[in-house]
Amino acid sequence: MLTVVLQQGINGIVFGSLYVLVALGLTLIYGVLVQINFAHADVVTIGAFAAYFFTFAFGGNYLISIGIALMAGAALGWLVNAAIFAPLRERGNELLPLIATIGVSILLQNAMLLWFGPIPYAFDSPYSNKVIRLWGGTFITLQNLIIVVVSALTIALLYAFMKFTFMGKALRAVSQDRETAGLMGVNPNQLIMLTFVIASALAGMGGAMLGPILVLTPFAGTTVIVKAFAIVIIGGFGNVEGTIIAGLVVGLIESYTTQFVNPGLTDIVVFTLLLLMLALRPTGLIAEKREENV
């Protein structure tokens, strides 16, 4: 019994780490722009395809393909923001960029459908069959160990960037008060671009690691993004720490529901939690503390 609990805990953390990678991008963009990016899911899908083609069509190393997917995501984030979102924001309308993210999403999905077709790709990581035995009869596949280690390193790097670099602090400042940050000499447009690039890079690399788990079609990202949205809300919109915790919690809940309740009920449990959070604690898991000012 304990073995099962531990084993499902490990599985939950594996899935949770991937959710965190995808959800962090959403929450970063929300924090800076107060806008939902509906095209985020498709960056995940493109990351998965980038990794797939690098590994299978070109015979590249899977680990390197994660880096390729990261760069593909970053490039896509840069392109989409430069070509579409930024010019629309210039017009000062809040709704246009939001709707444009839906448009970009449809465009990307159909472009992929055209190029890659609707038939699922078999994306097997060469590391999926290598099993590492852990304590008490539990185990982790090398693939899942890669997922956990790469995600943890990435999240730690991002956290350090936000906490210790000038640009990271500026990014937090912009998400707290964009106008005042501009008055400090920060160019908000530059920071918004940086946010899109980072968020999309995370989504791309998340896609590379989700690829072997998901059914890889041009719509693969959308299955994850629904959970990522839930995680962003549970963690408190725009809150990085909350998103990390919420992502792991959702991963664990899914894993334990699958094992002990019913695999078909996982989404119901996650979204019930989401509704409960919205009703009882709409600020998210970690409410940012602010004392009343005198």
Place this chain on the structure above:
Amino acid sequence: MSALLQAEGLELAYGEVSACRGVSFHVAEGEIVTLIGANGAGKSSTLRAVAGALLPRAGAIHFRGHDITRLPPYKRTELGISLVPEGRRVFPFLTVRENLELGAFKYRKEGAKVRALMEKVFDMFARLRERQSQNAGTLSGGEQQMLALGRAIMSEPHLICLDEPSLGLAPVVVQDIFRTIKAINAAGTSVLLVEQNARYALETASRGYVLQTGSIIASGSCATLRNDDRVRQAYLGRSAAEQIKL
């Protein structure tokens, strides 16, 4: 005459609502100049136009010989304009230290310089040194105002623009803030001060402009303005004029 800051014929509006019409003023090197007037007279709008947060419909603003009328705020900071916004607007979830670092954003590649500037601010405001690791949102109103001031001087501005620094603060704290403003000015920074509390403003500044419903109705040295009847009416209100002695 080449003033540090020269604004000419500013027309400011929020959508259809006009805030200022034909406002012209200047700040010379080393001066403290104040814009006074009742609530809604257009003082803050004028200051926001100087900082770049509000683009004028017409008119021109020159700073140190540059036409900055349509320059985005972050470029004005690089030229040497710094704003202490109304209501402090410190970043509540950044620490005191991080807030100050943001103030020195234009020196982001010069770590040693940022640390030296921060030491200067900490010498000026001992409270900020004590609380440097605290989130700015947990500070009291007076401490936040000190932080907003400290943050503004982190960019070593030529001109510091203060928007209602006394707003919502206890009188003792207000006196402290105004002493600090004078000290900052004595160290060589010019000051443009917008203030509802005309008494403090006229005591601190050397020259002033009086705004009423979006236009300048009087200007001159603060000593002159203090004795101007129109001025008393404009910023003190008719009934209160008698009760408050300057």
